Amino acid sequence: MKPKKKVENAIRNKLWFTAGATLRDRLLTDVMKAQEESMPIRPVRCGPGIGRQIMKTRIAKVASVAAVLTVAALALTFWSRSSAPAYAITDLAAQFEQARTIHVQGWHYFPEHTMPDGSAVPPSPIDNWTDVVNARVRFTTTQLTSGADGVNVYVSEVVRDGPSWMRMDHDPRSVVYFHVSEYQQKLGVRQISKLISGQLFGDITQLSNSIVVGAERIDGIACDIWQSDDADGGRSRQWLAADTGRLVRAQDLRKLDSGEWKVATDYSLIEYNVEPPEGTFSLEPPEGYTARNSPQTAYSMDLGKNGVPGFRDDDWYYYCGPKLAFALTDGSIVLGWQSFDPMDAEKQAVLFEGVTFGGPLPKLPIEFYALIPDNGSSEPLYTGYHLAFTRKQGRFFEWGLYVPDGTPPADVQATGYEMLYRRNHEIARRFTFDHHDMTVKPEFTIETPEEFDEWVLGAMAELADDGTAPENLTYQKVIDLAQQIRTPVAP
Amino acid sequence: MAIVEDELLKWKFRRGNPEALARIYEKYLDSMLTLAMGLLNDRAAAEDVVHDVFVSFARLGPGFRLRGRLSGYLATSVVNRVRDYRRRSQRQVQASSREARPARESVGPDDAVSFAEQAARLNEAVAQLPDEQREVVLLRLKADMKFRDIARLQQVSINTVQGRYRYGLDRLRSMLNGEVEK
Numbered sequence: 228m229k230p231k232k233k234v235e236n237a238i239r240n241k242l243w244f245t246a247g248a249t250l251r252d253r254l255l256t257d258v259m260k261a262q263e264e265s266m267p268i269r270p271v272r273c274g275p276g277i278g279r280q281i282m283k284t285r286i287a288k289v290a291s292v293a294a295v296l297t298v299a300a301l302a303l304t305f306w307s308r309s310s311a312p313a314y315a316i317t318d319l320a321a322q323f324e325q326a327r328t329i330h331v332q333g334w335h336y337f338p339e340h341t342m343p344d345g346s347a348v349p350p351s352p353i354d355n356w357t358d359v360v361n362a363r364v365r366f367t368t369t370q371l372t373s374g375a376d377g378v379n380v381y382v383s384e385v386v387r388d389g390p391s392w393m394r395m396d397h398d399p400r401s402v403v404y405f406h407v408s409e410y411q412q413k414l415g416v417r418q419i420s421k422l423i424s425g426q427l428f429g430d431i432t433q434l435s436n437s438i439v440v441g442a443e444r445i446d447g448i449a450c451d452i453w454q455s456d457d458a459d460g461g462r463s464r465q466w467l468a469a470d471t472g473r474l475v476r477a478q479d480l481r482k483l484d485s486g487e488w489k490v491a492t493d494y495s496l497i498e499y500n501v502e503p504p505e506g507t508f509s510l511e512p513p514e515g516y517t518a519r520n521s522p523q524t525a526y527s528m529d530l531g532k533n534g535v536p537g538f539r540d541d542d543w544y545y546y547c548g549p550k551l552a553f554a555l556t557d558g559s560i561v562l563g564w565q566s567f568d569p570m571d572a573e574k575q576a577v578l579f580e581g582v583t584f585g586g587p588l589p590k591l592p593i594e595f596y597a598l599i600p601d602n603g604s605s606e607p608l609y610t611g612y613h614l615a616f617t618r619k620q621g622r623f624f625e626w627g628l629y630v631p632d633g634t635p636p637a638d639v640q641a642t643g644y645e646m647l648y649r650r651n652h653e654i655a656r657r658f659t660f661d662h663h664d665m666t667v668k669p670e671f672t673i674e675t676p677e678e679f680d681e682w683v684l685g686a687m688a689e690l691a692d693d694g695t696a697p698e699n700l701t702y703q704k705v706i707d708l709a710q711q712i713r714t715p716v717a718p
Numbered sequence: 719m720a721i722v723e724d725e726l727l728k729w730k731f732r733r734g735n736p737e738a739l740a741r742i743y744e745k746y747l748d749s750m751l752t753l754a755m756g757l758l759n760d761r762a763a764a765e766d767v768v769h770d771v772f773v774s775f776a777r778l779g780p781g782f783r784l785r786g787r788l789s790g791y792l793a794t795s796v797v798n799r800v801r802d803y804r805r806r807s808q809r810q811v812q813a814s815s816r817e818a819r820p821a822r823e824s825v826g827p828d829d830a831v832s833f834a835e836q837a838a839r840l841n842e843a844v845a846q847l848p849d850e851q852r853e854v855v856l857l858r859l860k861a862d863m864k865f866r867d868i869a870r871l872q873q874v875s876i877n878t879v880q881g882r883y884r885y886g887l888d889r890l891r892s893m894l895n896g897e898v899e900k
């Protein structure tokens with residue numbers, strides 16, 4: 228054997244270090260905890276359309292039910308019957324908000340997959356309860372994995388009651404607790420219809436293409452069947468009572484390679500104002516379930532989005548991305564965002580020196596300098612101006628006002644905004660975000676000074692070490708600034 | 719087969735499957751630790767690097783997208799972390815010079831990295847290579863990375879990488895002085 232080969236073999240085969248058991252366990256604990264914290268615990272529809280990543284996108288893509296449903300109302304243009312319906316599909320959000328409870332039952336199916344013996348994958352049950360009044364929620368999530376050992380269906384349930392959330396895994400039997408702040412809890416209550424819509428519709432924007440494709444009686448109720456296709460190859464159907472517009476049934480379908488459409492999720496029972504069984508929202512682990520932590524040691528859920536890693540080659544160095552956003556009535560957007568080196572966030576302090584209200588944004592490594600509607604067009608351009616910044620646990624959050632240079636499209640709150648960024652630092656120039664979604668959708672529209680104080684300043688306070696929002700920031704000042712930016716300066 | 723398994727692991731990991739993460743961790747912990755040890759020749763630092771790499775990886779969760787190989791991704795993460803570590807502790811590195819420290823000296827009785835005598839000698843030899851050569855040799859031989867990918871990581875041409883590899887092996891052969899023939 229040539230000497231070079233021998234060296235290669237020695238390095239390959241004899242240079243080897245093994246982690247000891249204690250070290251291995253300690254690291255594994257941290258790794259699994261990190262994964263727990265990164266896991267979304269949001270409602271999910273699943274099934275063969277798992278590739279659609281509904282768990283990730285369902286809520287995220289629902290920005291404003293009211294605005295979306297306004298768009299959906301336009302679908303009446305496509306009304307294919309001679310008579311108009313006696314309801315507006317826009318009433319759906321109100322239905323959800325006015326109900327005391329909503330109960331949804333159904334099944335996930337997996338028509339794109341088979342078991343190793345060729346048989347169908349057994350369906351997975353859905354049993355979701357929403358206590359609208361108290362914003363308590365219990366819903367089923369399903370994950371499907373397939374490999375050499377066949378197809379595995381993992382069913383979990385999530386219970387939310389106040390600031391405590393519990394995820395219950397059935398295989399193996401265990402529960403894990405999460406905790407949200409009072410602000411996050413309030414936000415959840417404020418957006419209860421968004422949550423329910425998310426459970427039932429996924430990307431609700433797909434309703435903008437809805438057409439009525441038929442009629443059917445369900446339990447004696449005459450229903451119109453609405454249908455829409457989404458860009459990801461999915462199809463959504465809703466059965467709405469012809470006389471009241473009440474949502475009676477909903478389905479997700481997937482197109483097989485054969486061209487045949489198959490039901491992936493069937494919400495076959497949708498009930499309103501039914502009393503939930505006792506213990507539905509209990510946060511006690513069922514008998515035989517191991518608690519992986521306790522309500523006292525619950526993992527904290529971050530407010531808003533966590534930043535995505537900025538890639539430098541294949542590794543990440545910076546986290547950046549939107550935190551959360553609110554729309555203003557004039558079409559401007561207040562957006563909180565971040566861009567920091569997780570190992571050296573404190574260094575950013577200098578980048579915020581000298582920034583002023585209404586002035587340019589700070590030159591963070593990645594700067595989200597503008598927004599455009601995420602609907603395929605690049606107009607109008609929403610240019611960012613600095614409002615304030617907050618700092619929590621060594622991380623900085625920039626709060627910018629993004630003012631459009633034209634009339635925002637009607638569907639912009641449904642489609643959301645693409646965040647345009649520039650790289651200000653040398654190292655950041657090698658970043659790529661090709662695989663990440665740099666978009667944001669406002670939580671909702673702020674219409675009054677009181678709402679501004681509660682939600683915008685509340686979010687800022689939430690992301691500040693001292694729990695207070697920046698001083699002297701008011702709704703009127705922000706509205707005036709937007710107006711000033713919009714008004715051309717006289718030559 | 720390993721690549722096929724990795725594709726499945728990536729797929730499952732993106733869906734938050736803890737078993738997939740545990741499998742990835744079990745599968746690559748030792749090789750990444752070996753890589754970090756080879757690059758740093760410092761057990762505590764190597765552990766920190768590997769810890770950070772896996773914890774950061776776990777946090778990626780559903781946002782994780784990777785077209786390339788998992789082992790390459792993790793190895794690249796280790797290299798970048800090591801570079802970061804070096805940058806941050808530049809003063810200490812200068813103080814201790816380039817002298818290779820025996821990795822075993824900091825090994826604890828029950829919770830530390832264990833390794834064979836020969837591995838220690840090899841590591842000490844590898845530690846004496848210039849950083850660029852050491853990276854190439856370890857990434858090529860311990861992480862099975864292609865020269866093309868290493869070139870991308872080091873931001874040099876593939877010819878430069880192949881040259882570094884050749885020089886690195888020559889130096890190792892010289893330092894080990896026939897030991898590898900045993």
